[in-house]
Amino acid sequence: MEHEHHEGGAHHVAHHKEKEFTLRIGRKTALVVAAVIVVGSLGYYLKDIFVAAKVDGRFISRFDVIRELESVSGKQALESLITQKLIRAEAKQKGVTVSDDEVNAEMAKVEEQVKAQGGTLEQALSAQGMKLDTLKKQLRTQKLLEKLVTGTTEVNSEEIAQFIKDNNVAIPNGQEEAYNQLVKSQLIQQRLNTAKTAFVNDLRAKASVSIYTKY
Template sequence: MRKTIVIISSAMVLVGAIALGVYVSNSTNVLATVNGEKIKQDQVEQLVMAQHGATALETLITDKMIELEAKEQGITVTEDEMAAEMENYYEMYNGEEAFQEMLSQNGMSIEELENDIHYYLLTKKLMSSIIEVTEEETVAYFEENQEQFNQEEQVEASHILVEDEDTANEVKEKLAAGEDFSTLAVEFSTDEASKEEGGQLGYFSKGDMVEPFEEVAFELELDQISEPVESEFGFHIIKVTGKNEAKEAEFEEHREEIEDILFNEKFQVEYGPWVNLLREQYNIDYN
């Protein structure tokens, strides 16, 4: 039995207009002028319709099918699952603040992203019954890509960056007298990206930092503070706060990660045919 979805075409105009943040009740509303020449609301709507209307409509149809199919199968997305997915994004962009800035630069709200994530997670659950990742595939992927899972030697460090050697020596003297590294980083460091965090740089591997900085950082002992180190950016005072030794990857430690990678690869391949199969199960009427 085919299921029915009725889509009203006029909704496409509303979707397109809202996407541009220009929807008002009066379609003759003037949005801008150029040398006195008016650009009206209906002109914008027509342009949005011509360029994006069909795509927006098909997205709405697909989302509606996914929503109905999930409801029929009793599939839901929990708050914990949403939160975990958001954490993945934050980690990818080195923190929530940087991620929020990226969204803002791309004109996307957190609510829009959460909506996309909601439908993505629903889709993954619905498709899990047709996507199989075998033990043989998982082991083969690990063996072929083991090097990328190996842990390189890493150092966690903080630094105070200043413009000249005299200032560096002044900071070093204050540290020798027992003053707090983080407090001095906020006061003296010219590295705007790290100073407010007490100079914290996190963990890094060899090749991630400029050579003079890196050579000293990897030679320091845990909690040791360097003498001033000159680089192209100025003079650094470095404190090592953590060390990770190089370690060869073990399969079981990365099994779940590899299964996710393989699932997502198959997901990308199977998604289009799966949506087409859904469309065969629904009556989609365009009004």
């Protein structure tokens, strides 16, 4: 009787262990399947992050695109990013800001210029491969730079008259004021561009810039 009871107990323990082992294998399998599903789903939804295109079954990764862009205009892009960072840091230090309304006003000017050439802003951005947010960021930085050099672009009436004389500008009767304003705007823009270049060069000369990637 005791022997039969012992055999029955052993059989019960063995059956319990077998069931526990089966459950353990089942859980592991379920976890593996779940992981495969998750990874597969992520791969599908995140493919745009890693893959730029597929040609005849062969992938072109976004890293390939980045390498190509860097080889073509990497140096120019890097210099632009460095300049933008220096301008923003200087503006922050001096408490100079640009509002969204000011950026929108600059955007309107750009749109008018593009429209005058028979195009649209969307077409112009597409042709440049640029996004709207990137353009806004650039316009904000340019406006910050303009504010930082404010006071160095003043033009007086004597300078306007001298420019008209030196360039033999013929002014029709009754159009003196309009021509004076036109010349003034041109002189201000010239001085603004000169001041911007000098200011950025000065920032770059004073800054500690380490470049780790050579293009």
